[in-house]
Amino acid sequence: MNGNRNEKQIYEGTLFRFFRLNKWSLLISAVAIAFILIGLLRANGDEVKTLLMKAINICMECIGIG
Amino acid sequence: MDKKKTKKKISHSRRHLIQALGAVVFNGNFKGFISGSIYTGNLKTICVPVLNCYSCPGALGACPIGSLQAIAGSAKFNFSFYVFGLIALFGILLGRFFCGYLCPFGLLQDLLHKIPTPKIKVPAKLNRILSFGKYVMLIGVVMLLPFIARNSFGMSDPYFCKYVCPVGTIGGGIPLVVLNPAMREAAGSLFIWKVTLAIAILVLSVFLYRVFCRYLCPLGAFYGILQPVSFYRFKINDKCIDCGKCARICKMGVDPVKTPNSPECIRCRDCIHKCPTGAIESCFGFKPSKETSEEESHG
Helix, strand or coil: CHHHHHHHHHHHHHHHHHHHHCHHHHHHHHHHHHHHHHHHHHHHHHHHHHHHHHHHCCCCCCCCCC | CCHHHHHHHHHHHHHHHHHHHHHHHHCCCCHHHHHCCCCCCHHHHCECCCCCCCCCCCCCCECHHHHHHHHHCCCCCCCCHHHHHHHHHHHHHHCCHHHHHCCHHHHHHHHHHCCCCCCCCCCHHHHHHHHHHHHHHHHHHHHHHHHHCCCCCCCCCCHHHHHCCHHHHHHHHHHHHHHCHHHHHHCCHHHHHHHHHHHHHHHHHHHCCCHHHHHCCHHHHHHHHHHHHCCEEEEECCCCCCCCHHHHHCCCCCCCCCCCCCCCCCCCCHHHHHCCCCCEEEEECCCCCHHHHHHHHHC
């Protein structure tokens, strides 16, 4: 009973320390994931379609020709 | 050869092997190099975490900087949430680890720097000033210029790719011009400028370690900004004897004791292997160093 309680406390302590040490990383990760989702859903996925259209055609400017 | 030197050599070879594997995986469309065409599948909706031109005949994914500019320069969108989010996610997970371990252009510069010639050591102050170049590229050329310099159709050129990026010239331009007769005919003064710039960067890389990564790469700048808060971090523990060996071995001009998570560090881990006491630790968010744990337990 006591052992279980200690384990729980250690687990909660580790978790709390992890969140405390990585608060900025976690916040930025959440914002990044939100941005990805917005990009995927934006204008019925047109943002990703625009990216695909650019990426599957040779970009003349990128290679120094256009 | 002593044990320490052998360990360092193995670590270097392992890093170069991973870099080479990364280059092969990101450029796995081998038939493109024979036919002189590019891959057109759905994988191109995914950005790779390194600078790898999507117009390279071998490229399987999209270049994040090229994509960011392509969408910002399109008539429909001014900003790409998707690409920005992906780059931010890569950066927050591993910081500039991608520069040190996965970037194909980084590998090319690493190999060129191995050519036995006298090497240039840039004074710290000048190095710091020149390092701002990559932030100018990121904020000025990649992010702001597409907003400012738009044509009458509301579109803009991918200015960084068009005028600066040597990766597009080496990975895409030169192979396509060699393999594709139509491209050969279209190549003009812009191509000459880009080839000249790419050659200049490659020649400089022989004498100066990772000149492009240090002073020009916008993706490195982005990852560098996120590096101090990324999950993958370096920490100095209480074993440090302040011998300064880590700062002397660092080819990027970083002093790991002062700034273990400096935006300039490409995570090559040379400092970790050089440290005589094992005072530099790397961890992925979960494992706090002794010092941090003690600090926390005290308050």
